[in-house]
Amino acid sequence: MSFAPELFNDAPDTQTQAKLVSLFWPGTSWRSEDFSAFFRYFNERILLLKWSYCIDHNQFAAQTFDDLIAVVEVMRIKNQRTREEVSRSIRQLPQFQRKQATDLQILNSMALAGCVWLTMEIRMSDQLYGPASGASEAASWGPLDTLVDVVKQRFQTFKFNPATGEAQLDAGFIAINLMEVCGIRITWTDNLIDHLYYDSTPVPRRWWEFWKYQGSGGIVYIYPHKICLASHHASTDILGKELLEETMKSLDLLFPFGDSRTRGHLIKERHPFFLAETPTFPRTMDLSDFNFWRRRIIILYDVFHAPPSRMHQIWKDRRNPMQWWTFWLAGLIVIITVVFGVISAYMAPKSLGLANLTYRLSILQACNQDTAI
Template sequence: MVDNQIATSIRKRRKFTKPSSSAVRAVLSAFLTVPEDEVQLESFASYQGYYTKIWFALAQGEQLENLQPLTDEHIRIIVEEITKVSMDGSACHRPVLREALWKEPHFPASSNSIDQLNRKIELSLRLWLVLSIRDGYASTKKSIAWDDTTSLQDFITKQFRKPKLLSPLNEKIFDFVLPDNFTVIKVRRYSGIEIEWTSSFSEHLDLNRENRTLKVFRMKHYVYGLRKSKIEMIPNEVIDEYIKTMNLLFPSSDPKTQKFLRKRLKKQSFGMEGPVGYPGPLYLSDFHFWRDRLSTLYAEFCQPPPSMTQLFNDRRNVLQWYTFWFAVLIVGLTLVFGIISSVTAGLSTKFAYEALLLAREAADSSRACPPVACGLVKM
């Protein structure tokens, strides 16, 4: 009990040192397989934030104690070893990777048990491939783990499965152009769905209908860097489709979208500027890996607005929108004229009643006054 309290106290007092620019540049060089002098850190501001956040989370918890010794250099060496094995297309298996790392001066077997080395490998993969691999801080708790029986390539491929192909006739239901107004701005306006940024690539376009939130993977520029890497860890088709979804939902030519990003992201771009231009009309059938999530979002987008606020702003069907507002106008005028008629009728009734009272008072006065008193009898 006392030991736990001491450990907790030490963690609270532990100071966190932000990774230096040179360390991040060296790591990005290994991750993207490019020379260090070609890494422009300002283009990876979003990734630097993610990288720092992971190290900060580790420093505040027990995980860093279990992973010691661990530095940026350890991460770089692990990724470079995986790259070396995978460069010629060979499969990378974890037992073979461990044996290779134990031969490195940074990973002596005396201070790197199988479990400790596995944890370091998983952390390196999490930082490199932006997937929730054994992630105790995953936002949706959808943590995944690599084992000793599956190659790294197969493990990653399983995270991005293509949907089962339907018959040619049924496949035609996806053969339509996604409209230009299918953007994040319109999704928020018409469907009441808010954006939740995620740092896990596999969570991209995960829609929560109950909370009305859509997860969007924000590090577009970094993933595009992985696409240009010398080795293909995440399938290029997956990244290409991801870029298309971002170009569709966040068009760079739309001023309202750019205003939204500036407001929500403030000083950080999160890679939303994107290195790829808008590719032109997109068919839903162009997507395979992200089709299910994209079609779910589009179906939600096409539903009637869930609230009156969204209904007032919904101009997707111009005729329907004008019909709605014409009906609102008619109802409004009917209510106004009804109120005016009610007020007029009330006033008329009031005036008639007052006239009746005056007439009765005059009649009563006439009966109460004798002829002599009234000067009507001649003497």
């Protein structure tokens, strides 16, 4: 029995959301506030396929939420089977046999299910599937690849072994400082593959907002769906425990729990993932604890240690207190010197005039004394 609302016509209500979560990630506790960001992405991803210039939703075998759940269940159970075997199993389901679903419809439904379930852009290597959801990179699923193979090929460990002195990260290496000190703008991404990707292209400043500081240090993409990572960690092995744990640690690294500025920013951005019930891992500043995201963290860390380029950034840069005080004391001395220089320049003509008057007065006094004699 399927839900009354159809996948491409109605956004899932609270009851439907709860069932989707329970069947996407069996055993996961449901709280609407925890999954609000995920279902915002879910609705946007479905809506993207309905635009007039995109593919027709009739090219999908899954037309209801029940259909989508059925596709996800087969993909989860048969994650060690090739794409062709998974597609064949889905086609044999009663609801798709009644519809006489084609290979194209099945593959499109598998790609959509992978995108919303794994929150990563998945593309069939030999089949076009709709527009990308703003993702920079995607995983390619070939006919002979298993879903686990696709994930392993896309997320590989970084072989760099830092020296002892380079392994420990600075305690100030957090997202708020990347924004305020380095001028980097944070963009939230629903594609796990794009997590921590840094684009060094300066963010253009609109001319009518010349007065507003917008940052000049590029953009870093952050994946915020921590509750999805925790749900996969508790229910599936497709993404791998190590990748899931390391991604959650990277979020804890950049958005430390208890930091008031971080908390305020996440609430403002409607991504308070620190409030979700997720596994707790010790916050690590050791670079050697990151294998999948190490290269991207190193790139960000190099940018973090680059000298600030604007006065706004210099004022916010408290990484080296001695350097900060030295710079601004020197700046204060320069300002005081300039102020006294201006005052001296202004008073110099008046002093000269006063000296001239004093001289003339002394001459007049001398002349008067000579006349009296």
